[in-house]
Amino acid sequence: MAKIKQLCTLDAQLDEYLRRIEALFASHADSGMFGSLPGAGPKLAPRLLSEIGSDRSLYDDAQGLQCIAGTAPVSYQSGKIAKVQMRRSCNRNLRHTMHMLADKSREKCTWASIYYDELRKRGKSHAQALRSLGQRWLKIMWKM
Numbered sequence: 001m002a003k004i005k006q007l008c009t010l011d012a013q014l015d016e017y018l019r020r021i022e023a024l025f026a027s028h029a030d031s032g033m034f035g036s037l038p039g040a041g042p043k044l045a046p047r048l049l050s051e052i053g054s055d056r057s058l059y060d061d062a063q064g065l066q067c068i069a070g071t072a073p074v075s076y077q078s079g080k081i082a083k084v085q086m087r088r089s090c091n092r093n094l095r096h097t098m099h100m101l102a103d104k105s106r107e108k109c110t111w112a113s114i115y116y117d118e119l120r121k122r123g124k125s126h127a128q129a130l131r132s133l134g135q136r137w138l139k140i141m142w143k144m
Helices: 002-027 031-035 041-052 062-069 092-108 110-121 126-143
Strands: 074-078 081-085
Touching (some): 002 031, 002 041, 031 041, 041 092, 062 092, 062 126, 092 110, 092 126
Antiparallel strands (some): 074 081
């Protein structure tokens, strides 16, 4: 019985947090931009805004934002060996958010779906294709 009361209290608190997040997001000047992204929806759009922020001076160019988000690949070269690998040092919350946005945008946006399918045909894994699509979305967001 005590566990049920705790879960009911927790559920009420989560509902209150969700209402507050929705109200804060709706009152923000950039909510329209982030809310208009295909696939962002009521949960991803506020998360994107909170991770990227509204201070435009933080990122000099789109590549800076992409590096922080972890979608930009890292080149490695030593002697005759040259590799490209996933960026490990980044904002992991933003990388995960971009991964989810890229995945959701495939359902809502035709070019995103075509781009993803082309990458998969070229032999990219699902995760690599989503990172590449996220890379494109970040460039678009930076321009916006």
